[in-house]
Amino acid sequence: QGLELMHEVLYIASSMRLPVVMAVANRALSAPLSIWGDHSDVMAARDTGWIQIFAANGQETFDSVLCAFRIAEDQRVLLPAMVNLDGFHLTHMIEPICIPEQSEVDKFLPPYQYPLPLDPDKPITMGAFASPYIYTETKKAQ
DSSP: OHHHHTHHHHHHHHHTTOOOEEEEEEOOOSSSOOOSOOSHHHHHTTTSSOEEEEOSSHHHHHHHHHHHHHHHHSTTTOOOEEEEEETTTTTTOOOOOOOOOHHHHHHHSOOOOOSSOOOTTSOOOOSOOOOHHHHHHHHHHO
């Protein structure tokens, strides 16, 4: 139920164009209580403005997390991304994966520079009340 408990925050992250990357172990929603994999939770988050990537095994999960950072942090994108993996089946198993050298990862993921850094000398308000026009434009941009 973890993803559903933060559902409102998903909209906030995408509307603020925050390049957050989150791995989500997809599980069935209650009731009845189930520990098995299901896409109910992530399908409920489908229209939140997040990029969704689905992985079939441990290697795809690892590789997809790296790709998600590259995509989400791209200045042309700046949207959060979630890497979805099957709860229970992938979260409770052990399998070998190939982990690249740090130097290879650094080449693939250059140092990130957020285009709107916070500056204490120039305070701003983020996520404040929006008029209907601004609200509509923000939703279109997601």
